[in-house]
Amino acid sequence: MKILFVGAGLSGAVTGRALAEAGHEVTVIDGRDHIAGNCHTVRDPETGVMVHVYGPHIFHTDDAGVWDYVTRFMAFRPYKNRVKTTSRGEVFSLPINLHTINQFYRKTFRPEEARAFIAEQADTSIEDPQTFEEQALRFVGPDLYEAFFKGYTEKQWGCSPTELPASILKRLPVRFNYDDNYFFHRFQGMPEEGYTEMVARILDHPGITVTLGTWYEPAMAEDHDHVFWSGPLDGYFGYELGRLGYRTLDFERFTAQGDWQGTAVMNYGDRDVPWTRITEHKHFSPWEEHEGSVLYREFSRECGPEDIPYYPIRLVEEKEMLGAYVARAEAETGVTFMGRLGTYRYLDMDVTIREALDTAALFLARTGAGEPMPAFVKSPL
Template sequence: MDASLGQAPPKRILIVGAGISGAVLARELAGAGHSVIVQDERRHVAGNCHTAQDPATGIMVHEYGPHIFHTADEEVWAYVTRFAEMMPFRHRVKAMAGGQVYSLPINLHTINQLFGRQMSPQEARAFIAGQCASDIEEPQSFEDQALRFVGEKIYATFLRGYTRKQWGVEPAELPASILKRLPLRFDYDDGYFDHPHQAIPRRGYTEMVKAILAADRVELRLGTAFEGAPPEGVDHLIYTGPLDRYFDRDLGPLGYRTLDFERIEAPCGDVQGIAVMNYCDEETPHTRVTEHRHFAPWAEAAPDRSLCFREYSRDAGPGDTPYYPLRLLNDRKRLSQYVERAKATSGVTFVGRLGTYAYLDMDRAIGRALETARVLNRTWAQGGKAPAFVHDP
């Protein structure tokens, strides 16, 4: 018996979902001496981070939309670098609005270009402060947040139409917390993220997740749907799928947005000169175009061919891939009901982006999975009952 388990016998654990959260939990629990089965209804690992080399062009494609790993968590960074060669990648985004191309996030160049000025950082700060709706003291909605911190013109140019397309509702209906993820800069830095570690695995996320799962006492079953209950002989279930789906959505579905992708092959080595171009005007039906060769400039792809995808956002139906939790008022009420149901269900722990109905960047998903594994191992070693949630939704 593994010493880390103390006096508790090893458990047989089923993990539903072979994405990043499920893979990290499998590795850590197996490392503590437990026997782990990981199953996924898809025929690949890595969930929505799945990457694969396009056979026609040699380009590494992010099959469910681009993912850039970024973190300030040193434990998480050390963890991923155990399993993949992480290639530095500085993510930059441009935005098409009113027939012009701007830099995102909104920075000093964006501000000067939009307002036709040549302001210094100090002048721009004062100018934007004058644009803001100072009467909104505690922003409650996305729209409040935008008007309070960037003002009407920036909001109307870059955020209002794009938000309506992306979320399918009025910005006044969305929580202010969504906009807090978007920085406003008063210098010419056009990097999308501020974290010290920003990278993409050289061989893609799927190979990284395969490496995490390549451990003794881990059995992988792909193309295997979860039937609603763990099979005989399983001591504990870890569920990383949608929380409402576990309960057959009998309280009603939680709201998600999904994405449709339109593939565009081009007979040239560079279509748009940037990995991501956002389309902010509401009249343009797609939200952005991603050119995937730019996500892996080190790869040996065909020099005279490129591959782009137009993205369209819409409400997710029962058979669609859920991407973004809406968390509108009705969703939050329904979520609290599902959480109470989950806490009353023994033998199951819900984790991950879908299991906790939360938008999690990859580093936070890994950090939470590591913490969940520690809590479960400690609880079982002490003879306790595993919680339904280590991190409440």
């Protein structure tokens, strides 16, 4: 079969590779001038630093199959994400751990003492937290919420934490030991030569043709037996029902000599600091040595029509519109929507790859049995 993939990010590359290996003729297009989507990396010509062009991407997973898959194409070097945050004129460790608690409260708690103390701070009158703020107050109490979550969240999402769902905060751990590894997955690391080179190797197959700087036209579907769409779901329909809400990011790049901030990621929790964080990219490749340094100040704002969408908002208004777009998509034939943009969901890289592999397996099974492929392998709703 002739199969078209719209988008040369992880979704298109992984599913496309699997179908090419199965003997299908795969074409991958992307409107941008590079592959790898938002995990695109490039070697900075001035400093030699490997730069995460659209912000840092750190690979972490408990899925052994996904880890085996990515390490099939590139060696991964060990990497632990140790985030710091500047709040009220001090630097603290994130996620909140025993060191953070002791430093913030000027205590020397042991784990069980800290656990009991935080339980006393928590607002136990909130039995079923519905909003981000309620979840935080129920979780850690007002002091830690104000210092580490409130201002940062207002900047990141552009709204009050009272308007955000509790599920956003449920992803963040609180630890009653001194473990400051942001993630707790079995497999963590960074691709030795960058994500773009990894994706290039995935796409390097005689059955795959890649064309960049090429935007999708509906007429292209007529020349292919199936289309896999990993662009914006609403974009497929020309935004006829309106635009789904996203947050986008602006980056203020600057360079320095030596080690500018001593860590890869420094959050800024205070509301009066306009950026959410500063990232120092050479620390994402700690096995390399560079005299110069490349840093990004990161600013979050509402995504406009010409901006790159990063984080789906998924509040009530968006969910209503999403339901209408999903109904439209499910009425289509010959197209499958996939990935972060195609399903309007926040996805880590490992989940994206797992769903891409599952999508390829389902396509091969369905076409082998003469059955149609669904619009979604994983429903956005």
